[in-house]
Amino acid sequence: MLYTIRRLLAWFCRGRLDDELREEIQRHLELRREQLIAGGMDPCEASAAARRAFGNPTRVREETRDMWGIPSLDSLMQDLRYGTRVLWRSPSFTAVAVLSLALGIGSTAAVFSIADAVLFRPLAVGAPQELHEFRATAGFGAAVKHLNSVSAEGLRSMSRAAEFAQFVGFRTLDDGLLGGHGSESQAVRVELVSDAYFDVLGVRARAGRLLTHSDAGLVPVPIVLSERIWRSRFAADAKIDNRPVTLNGTPAIVVGVARAFRGVLAERPADVMVPAAAGALIDPATASTGLRLLVRLRPEVASALAEQRIATLYSEVSPDWSDAEIRVSLTDASRGASDAREPLHQPVVIGLALVGVLLLVACANAGGLLLTRFTSRTGEFGVRIAIGAGRGRLMRQLIIEALLVAGMAAAAGLLVAYLAAPLLLGFIPLGSSPLDFELRFDWRLAGFAAALAAGAALIAAGASIVRLLQSDTSTILTHNTRAIVRGRRRGTEILIAAQVACALLLVVAAAAMTRTLINLGRVDPGFDPAGVIVISVDASGRAPDEASLRAYFAQLHERIASAPQITRVSSTQFGLMTTGATTGTVEIPGWSPVSDEDRWVRLFWVGPEFFEALRMPLLAGSSLGRAEAAGPERVAVVNRAFAEFYFGSVANAVGRMVNRKVRIVGVTADAHYGTLRDEPVRAMFVPYTQAPTRTVRTFLARTTGDTSGALRSALVAIRAYDSKLTMKGTTLSDQIATTLSRERFVAVLASVLSALALVLSCAGLYAAVAYSVAERRKELAVRLALGATGKDIVRLVLRDPLRVTLIGLLLGIPGAYAIMRTLAALLFDVAPFDIPSIAVCGLALMAVAAVAALWPARRAATINPQECLKST
């Protein structure tokens, strides 16, 4: 160890050491000469004798110099300089190889940066592994309600009572406006945070201080900035504390900057963090909404026990759910809270796998180019072997050149990733809230790209190295063209087959995902989504009791119905094509369940004209009009699946009783309520007039004309009635599209990657054919001179590349099978291993390859034999 360090130190002052050595040697020769003269030797002769006794001073110096620094550092620098010169001399080769690898490394880095943001990166807090996300359900007999939030008051009393855990409450506001700091206002995302938020999380301050208990309720509102907005809007001003600003027009004051931290919600990173108590000032409309929770558990607390105890605490602070059974689940939140991570997990992992395949294509492609270069440099390598270079040194030269290419490619690739990753992330909106995972282009990504580049360089240099090791010295020395060409051709063929195999994999994946999207697009949802707008509201705190809540919702209904362009309005709890759902159990007289599961049905509480507004066809009986809903008898409509399961047929169901008191008045067709993939589930529709009223409701309205205009005016109409209501508007078609975002993400990614793979492998094929035509020019000229037709020549030149492509396709089939297995869960109506569709993809690839090869082949046919043969 010390030895190595001394050597390294010596390397840094090697110039001085070398001078000293020279002086020392000089002194030695002088002393020896003087001694010889003193012994009676002639001065001239003495010099020569001294030198003889000493040996070759230059060699001594060289040998000594080798000891300074890492033994090969010097020669490494030589190789680097030489490699740079070589690459500089053939700029077009370098550019193509760099571009090819840059596409591979860039796409991989882009997908990795998404995977990092979604799956890997932990929160910048102390001991993130102790954090858990709180989710709770309240069970009312059969129905289950998901609860994720608690009031600030409730959070405080839970924190006081729990000694085994610490709580962090947060709520995200997407549309904040930060102003009053000298420039124009900026849209920011705000995270409202509970009292001890920063203490419990263990976030560090970059400047100023972070929020504490004592900040709650202060005016002007104390706020903490994220490092990002601090840099972009405040020029990283170290004296940022006590800077007055405004947040949504409310006076606020910056107290500090959080280090590398943007709130705890992964998919919606915050720019500004504000005490929850200030929520009422900043966004009055959502003031009554509770806070979501993260729980910090000490490592020794078992999470099952913690779940039980937190459930008890939670039911104590939630009087609304005192009659319900509360269950709590704690899930890992070391990477922050997220609703999107779980659904995105699989698509992102698949994305990584697909992009890895493209990287292989790029490596093989660059490898082919390097191999061709290597072949044309045989003469140069021959000279180096002749003057004593070992294979090892030549091998190192090849690797260094590949590393130089890959290094440039990594730099370019990072740029590609920087541009492509946000675009790609844009293809995966999920739910109605924006999906805005923070992509970081930092040293982690750079390190990843560098590692990729190193790996890619080794793979790409591999083919040339194999060639170098296979060919014997005499082949290289004598520049035995025929042996070299034969060897190169085999290497190139293997690389092209590999590219084709990988391209097949990607094309098959892209085709399967595209077919999945088409198939899903063809699915009849069972209702007509076109022109339907969706407005979901949360009326918590808007009405004191159930009767006034009913009246409140009736008013909302009227407002929406009287807005322009609206033809029909209805409502239900969660709407359609969302994850929210209510379930219940049924009892049917004269029918006994085999298992408990048989009693479960999906329960819809619906407003008037539900089926008419959504155009769900009625198969038998009557609909739920106002008359039926208002009548003394409790009524319901069921769907076909319900009718057939419990009563055998649609016709049988009408008029029958459910749960003793409810009469089935009609049967509607099956529909997809949650996603287009759903199997038909048993569903029962009960009018709201005969159902409990909850604060959450979703209005569905059919419109004419411009849908987004209708949505806007409906929202305006509601605002005019109640400016503080929490609500969200979208269209039913958008909601359907959102349920397909995972499939769309993978489909888009696979299509882009397969296009890149096709371009790369065709370019590789083209280059190989063009090169071999150039190599065989003379041979082809002779054939033409001896009477071969242009067609013969084309056939001759095309034969090998097409054979290689075919081999590549065959090799790709197992890979295609594997990729289809990985995709299986995302596919819809596409067989996981469909020989015909793989065959179609293969044929398409073959055709593209043929075109790529035909181009240089056609040129071969136009060789002028006379000119070509004369020129030698």
Place this chain on the structure above:
Amino acid sequence: MGKTTPKQDLLPGTLDMLILKALTRGVMHGYGTAEHIRHLSDDVLQVEEGSLYPALQRLQLQGLIASEWGHSVNNRRARYYRLTPSGRKHLGLTESNFARLIGAITRVMKPAESTR
């Protein structure tokens, strides 16, 4: 590529030991070391003088000897080498190893004597 080994009429690896041994007599410069080895061996050990310097450099990097520039008697600048404590320890080790080796070789070469 390829390292050339210094031409020397010595058993391989013994040069380092000889240098260390020479330096046990005190501080001396490169030329002095060469002279010392030549004299003591009655001109039997013909070290190519140049090969001393890489060896000195190596020993120095290994921390077995240290050097500094000083002035010789006739006031010329010269580099003086001296043994470090770890060099002394190392010499002891190599000396005993070498003695064992020589003893073993001697026994192999003169089997008759040992049986007599």
